[in-house]
């Protein structure tokens with residue numbers, strides 16, 4: 001229910017690529033891990049890092065990024081899962097006492113919308129990792145869920161959870177939009193997703209503009225054919241399962257930002273469309289522009305790069321060994337400092353996961369909250385980079 005339901009145990013810099021005030025700092029926190037389950041959290045954090053650093057462009061930008069793992073123990077294992085959600089009795093009814101009070105059905109509508117007390121997460125990060133740029137809370141639950149608000153949240157309940165979490169970070173850390181062309185699902189029967197309105201989305205990876213000369217990503221296009229594909233029946237998703245042009249072609253593909261028609265995405269596929277890597281070229285460019293200033297070569301120093309070599313499996317070893325030996329590096333063991341800001345600042349996290357399973361009905365307002373969370377987020381991260389780089 002609150003910070004009285006657990007404690008902050010330690011902080012470990014599991015990916016050390018230089019001084020925190022000069023790098024982009026990702027903080028991984030666990031919720032719903034009992035003290036005897038922190039080894040599992042270490043494994044889960046390592047699994048995420050392996051997937052994250054195998055995904056372009058993070059692989060090439062590794063030296064710009066530090067990763068901190070904050071071990072937080074909770075009284076109970078798991079997360080709240082209200083029985084009734086969106087008018088349906090779909091949850092298990094679990095009520096769990098966890099430090100960040102993670103819950104499914106965070107918005108009262110969609111079970112898989114998993115979030116937590118983000119103010120508490122930020123308070124812990126402020127205290128333990130003051131130069132943090134992005135927080136991802138990993139929730140120890142076998143139920144599928146996540147969200148991409150200012151604080152990313154993911155459960156470990158899906159075999160692809162690390163890549164889903166990377167998709168969420170596309171929203172949280174880089175202000176990217178969902179590129180898929182439905183809200184509840186292509187087969188959901190939804191009738192309000194036919195044609196996007198004429199308002200240009202603020203995000204860099206979706207557009208309603210099909211003019212090649214002024215396209216947002218015109219410098220990256222690899223085809224003169226704009227739009228590159230169109231959807232012949234706007235009452236439903238484009239039925240083609242494979243790209244009509246060569247993979248990797250950057251153009252303008254119709255069907256994006258929750259609509260079958262009238263909005264365009266840069267490539268046929270992208271992790272922001274399918275939750276399967278890679279990011280498309282436009283999304284990679286957005287991420288690279290943001291992270292490159294933090295890389296040692298940009299800064300001109302000789303930052304360390306002792307994040308686990310090339311072998312992903314070693315990340316686990318290195319993190320656990322640093323644990324056992326040097327938990328003093330993790331300086332902190334008090335949980336007191338994270339004030340019980342159980343206040344409700346809900347980050348109205350993006351409901352994009354909502355669309356990942358096609359069963360639930362969802363409402364339009366959550367799509368707008370997605371937008372707002374992405375923009376919140378980019379502004380907040382901008383703040384942090386401003387703070388650092390001045």
Ligand SMILES: [Zn+2]
Nearest residue numbers: 270272280283
């Ligand atoms: Zn993309």
